[in-house]
Amino acid sequence: MLSAADLERVRAREPAALERFFDEHFDRVFGLLYRLTSDRATAEDLTQETFLKIHRALGSLDPSRDPWPWVATIATNVCRDHWGAASSRLQARSDSIDGEPARTDLRDGGTNPEEATRALQEAALLQEALGKLAEPARLLVLLHDWQGLRHDEIAQITGQSHAAVRQQYGRALALLRGLLGNLRP
Numbered sequence: 001m002l003s004a005a006d007l008e009r010v011r012a013r014e015p016a017a018l019e020r021f022f023d024e025h026f027d028r029v030f031g032l033l034y035r036l037t038s039d040r041a042t043a044e045d046l047t048q049e050t051f052l053k054i055h056r057a058l059g060s061l062d063p064s065r066d067p068w069p070w071v072a073t074i075a076t077n078v079c080r081d082h083w084g085a086a087s088s089r090l091q092a093r094s095d096s097i098d099g100e101p102a103r104t105d106l107r108d109g110g111t112n113p114e115e116a117t118r119a120l121q122e123a124a125l126l127q128e129a130l131g132k133l134a135e136p137a138r139l140l141v142l143l144h145d146w147q148g149l150r151h152d153e154i155a156q157i158t159g160q161s162h163a164a165v166r167q168q169y170g171r172a173l174a175l176l177r178g179l180l181g182n183l184r185p
């Protein structure tokens with residue numbers, strides 16, 4: 001975690017500090033955007049756009065606070081802009097022809113093939129169910145459960161009240177449970 005002094009250097013756009021900031025936040029930003037879009041190439045593009053916008057907005061970075069909610073807000077807005085674009089709505093979705101499915105190394109001795117297969121199947125079902133949630137519900141689940149943000153932080157990111165976020169999060173989980181129940185064999 002970067003200190004307040006490190007974040008001051010980020011605000012001043014010092015190259016070494018920017019590199020550390022990028023390294024610290026890249027995986028979380030990409031993970032959030034990938035879960036929101038369910039498409040690796042789109043998530044890569046949106047991650048790049050997010051960091052460009054972060055660089056432009058560094059003057060508004062508050063070094064006294066955890067930067068993750070600020071970063072997540074920018075990433076979320078980039079994703080919303082993407083969804084709102086006409087080209088995004090018209091683009092046909094397909095799997096990458098050069099993409100490889102997730103693999104599990106069974107040689108580590110800690111996982112047997114049956115457990116590994118079950119875990120991959122459950123992960124695929126969860127990803128499919130998340131993809132079927134409407135954007136606001138999916139965003140709440142991802143920010144809370146995958147990114148570890150508290151409801152008050154999510155309220156700040158989404159511009160909603162804390163109570164509204166808690167209520168909508170509960171509804172999103174109920175929808176997700178229903179979707180998972182329908183997808184299980």
